[in-house]
Amino acid sequence: MQMIEADLAIVGGGGAGLRAAIAAAEADPGLRIVLVSKVVPMRSHTVAAEGGSAGVITEQDTLDLHFEDTVAGGDWLADQDAVDYFVRHCTEEMVQLEHWGCPWSRKPDGDTNVRNFGGMSTARTWFAADKTGFHMLHTLFQTSLKYSSIDRLDEYFAVDLLVEDGRCQGLVAIEIATGDFVLIDAKAVVMATGGAGRVFRQNTNAGTVTGDGIGMAYRHGVALRDMEFVQYHPTALPGSGILITEGCRGEGGYLVNKDGYRYLQDYNLGPVVSEPTPKTMELGPRDRLSQAFWHEERAGRTVDTPLGQAVHLELMHLGRAKLHERLPMIYELARTFLGIDPAESPIPVRPAVHYTMGGIATDARTATRLAGLYACGECSSVGIHGANRLGSNSLAELCVFGRVAGEAAARHARDAKTSDAAALSRQAEAVEGRALALLTREDGRDRLATLRDAMGDTMQEGIGIFRDTAGMQATCDKLAELEDRYRRVHLDDRTRSFNTEWLTAIELGFQLKVAGAIAWSALKREESRGAHKRLDQFGERDDENFLQHTLAFHQADAPPRLDYQPVNITRLPPAERRYGSATKKAASAAQGALP
Amino acid sequence: MSDSGREIEIEVLRYHPERDSEPHFETFRVPFAHDTSVLEGLQYIKDHLDGSLTFRWSCRMAICGSCGKMVNGEPKLSCHTFLRDYYPGKLRVEPLWHFPIVRDLVVDQTDFMEKLEAIKPYIVRDEEKPVSEGVYRQTPAQLARYQQFSQCINCLLCYAACPQYGLNSDFQGPGILALLHRYNSDSRDQGQARRMPIVNAEEGVWSCTLVGYCSEVCPKNVDPAAAVNRNKVNSTMDYFLRFLRPRGASS
Structure with a gap:
């Protein structure tokens, strides 16, 4: 097996991985950095983020407000030390991106502009029209080309970590074009592989968002934290799940039911306002909006479309010129995928799975409990999102904590010693053997797509916007059955070069593990908080028993072992979340609580 | 379905x-x-x-x-x-x-990736401005000068459309020249002089025979043909300016 020696390996070439790579290269130019990505970096899913990235910049805004919005938005399950660090470093990252060439949208005087976003007290979302993720990703990728110490392994598929002497010391990857295995010997590894939204059938995510890194870390004993908190984005296209940005509502779009009624006023988000108003109506947080849709659907007030139930997103009143300037991609998506001109007709939208709010548990500085392993971006749970992430916090997160991870891993790599190379080789060969076994199995039964779709369906049914014990238990059972059937998955393609069926099968292995962690974590959280809403006797938030993080630990051939960890609460004690007309009251109360 | x-x-x-x-x-x-x-x-x-x-x-x-x-x-x-x-x-x-x-x-997209790396597709500054000093001012008009060319998603459709690239893959090709133009046209950038040798070379803009099919197939309306054309003007200017001031001076 080919061996590549590095100081630092970064897995994942999206925004977080690229930011980590640049930070590490700047922190220590002598470091040999390998960036492993299963797609060429600019194809990574950061590219599809639309609305924007948070960073306090206006005169009426403060770091405290961003802190409070994030903590309250997360229904008090966020770690406040991590949130503090986060809000203090968002803006400098946005400025840094500007210096690197990100084409932020501008005000007439040439300053960068910000827009309103859901759950945020004031406009603080930096945007590049409605292609913010695309521009951030290309800016980071193209800037990374400046650093000769970053050695890219594009289209290399990470299969497993190498853990020896209790330390993460590299990984095994497949060169996709040839199917050859490589051992990447590294003193530190940064996991930046993105979320796991593809374990659900209807989602806004790219095909690559299969939770590989989450699954890898999990199988090596690293806890997955708060996996039950899965974000349903309230506005995606029915059927495909293509994302229709919250920026539409930030710019003033309305959500109406089949009667043309702005139904959010019935869900404690009113009063009805005609202009975009922070934390009110369409600018409520995502969990509340998706939950409101669920109620409207149950009450028969949604619109019947060929691809399922929907509500209408009205942008017509914004006018064509504003749509072209601020929402050009949404305009194009509506025209291409629906044949609709959003300047003239509403866009049918419904919730779809969007974001994995839990992930690989790290401390507030991206270190996992496995020495030498760091995690950042959507694959990680650094602790800032709690039970519900606010829109535009994730693009900021991948910069802030991508940088932290890159620097922390660089420091670790400088001091770490390598173990016996022969031991790493033996491990790598075992990894290769297991991966190759998928290609040689003769007793294959189920097609890959059968298992993948069954997983997506059962997750959708049991781990939906609203959940109950029976449904979640049924999903847990179904996943166990699918894991069993996965052992005998049938592949048509037994060859090595660019065998995407084989890679998809390896991904499915990770997905089933991660899906199990999500479902069991959800079943055992016997309360309702943020995006985890139950219809059974656990319909209320229960701070006495569940103001704590869920930790899921992998167990072979058994459900995960669950443990709980206290939430870090420094200065904002738990309170009721308030939106709409209650916002003002909540804000002044919170202000009073601050030192 | x-x-x-x-x-x-x-x-x-x-x-x-x-x-x-x-x-x-x-x-x-x-x-x-x-x-x-x-x-x-x-x-x-x-x-x-x-x-x-x-x-x-x-x-x-x-x-x-x-x-x-x-x-x-x-x-x-x-x-x-x-x-x-x-x-x-x-x-x-x-x-x-x-x-x-x-x-x-x-x-195999290696050729495109290597070309991309060679054009310095990032902001080049004589002196970096510290982050603590905030953002550069860039008016909407200045943004508009390069915005269209920053929309390239590197999908390579324009390379599949370009007869010149088909004949000789040494040609930089539409997408790369559009991206090069994107940075050269950015008011924050000072790297044009360092990119001009790529524009001026035989494999640069002068290989383009103005078929324009690249712009027709572009799914993002980047209009690489327009970028190539503007660079023909820049390349000609650069040729004459070379006699007037030393290489590497700000352009």
Whole structure:
């Protein structure tokens, strides 16, 4: 097996991985950095983020407000030390991106502009029209080309970590074009592989968002934290799940039911306002909006479309010129995928799975409990999102904590010693053997797509916007059955070069593990908080028993072992979340609580 | 997926480096609905008919640039090209022209990546401004000078469309020249002088014969042909200015 020696390996070439790579290269130019990505970096899913990235910049805004919005938005399950660090470093990252060439949208005087976003007290979302993720990703990728110490392994598929002497010391990857295995010997590894939204059938995510890194870390004993908190984005296209940005509502779009009624006023988000108003109506947080849709659907007030139930997103009143300037991609998506001109007709939208709010548990500085392993971006749970992430916090997160991870891993790599190379080789060969076994199995039964779709369906049914014990238990059972059937998955393609069926099968292995962690974590959280809403006797938030993080630990051939960890609460004690007309009251109360 | 019960024939180029000496075509029948994309047609084949069919895809919303293919001889993003538009005829899907085939519909994009790295596709400054000093001012008019060219998703459709690149892959090609122009036109950038040798070289703008098909096939309206043309002007200016001031001076 080919061996590549590095100081630092970064897995994942999206925004977080690229930011980590640049930070590490700047922190220590002598470091040999390998960036492993299963797609060429600019194809990574950061590219599809639309609305924007948070960073306090206006005169009426403060770091405290961003802190409070994030903590309250997360229904008090966020770690406040991590949130503090986060809000203090968002803006400098946005400025840094500007210096690197990100084409932020501008005000007439040439300053960068910000827009309103859901759950945020004031406009603080930096945007590049409605292609913010695309521009951030290309800016980071193209800037990374400046650093000769970053050695890219594009289209290399990470299969497993190498853990020896209790330390993460590299990984095994497949060169996709040839199917050859490589051992990447590294003193530190940064996991930046993105979320796991593809374990659900209807989602806004790219095909690559299969939770590989989450699954890898999990199988090596690293806890997955708060996996039950899965974000349903309230506005995606029915059927495909293509994302229709919250920026539409930030710019003033309305959500109406089949009667043309702005139904959010019935869900404690009113009063009805005609202009975009922070934390009110369409600018409520995502969990509340998706939950409101669920109620409207149950009450028969949604619109019947060929691809399922929907509500209408009205942008017509914004006018064509504003749509072209601020929402050009949404305009194009509506025209291409629906044949609709959003300047003239509403866009049918419904919730779809969007974001994995839990992930690989790290401390507030991206270190996992496995020495030498760091995690950042959507694959990680650094602790800032709690039970519900606010829109535009994730693009900021991948910069802030991508940088932290890159620097922390660089420091670790400088001091770490390598173990016996022969031991790493033996491990790598075992990894290769297991991966190759998928290609040689003769007793294959189920097609890959059968298992993948069954997983997506059962997750959708049991781990939906609203959940109950029976449904979640049924999903847990179904996943166990699918894991069993996965052992005998049938592949048509037994060859090595660019065998995407084989890679998809390896991904499915990770997905089933991660899906199990999500479902069991959800079943055992016997309360309702943020995006985890139950219809059974656990319909209320229960701070006495569940103001704590869920930790899921992998167990072979058994459900995960669950443990709980206290939430870090420094200065904002738990309170009721308030939106709409209650916002003002909540804000002044919170202000009073601050030192 | 098949709410209409209609089926379409998709003829796909197959090539496997481990067993084929040359490519051949294979035909599949695929059910489709009004909104079924060519990409979804290929996914149907992979999921249900032949798991060995190989193609790249990712975002399925025309922003990641992964899924470019030749569809009936035209370069297209397969995720936003729809089967209904070819029915009742059939569909021939091939890998993007002008690139070596790795397997089936997957091409080798190394050449593009190497060219991208060479043009310094990032802001070049004589002196970096500290982050603590805040953002550069850039008026909407200054943004508009390069914004269009910053929309390139690197999907390579323009390379598959470009006859010059087909004849000689040393040519930088439309997408690269558009990106080079994007940085040269950015008010924050001071790297134009360092990029001009690439523009001026024979493989730079002067290889372009103004066919303009690149701009026609671009799914993001980047208009690389316009970027190439503006660089012909820049290249001519650069040629004359070279006699007036020393190389490397600000341009």
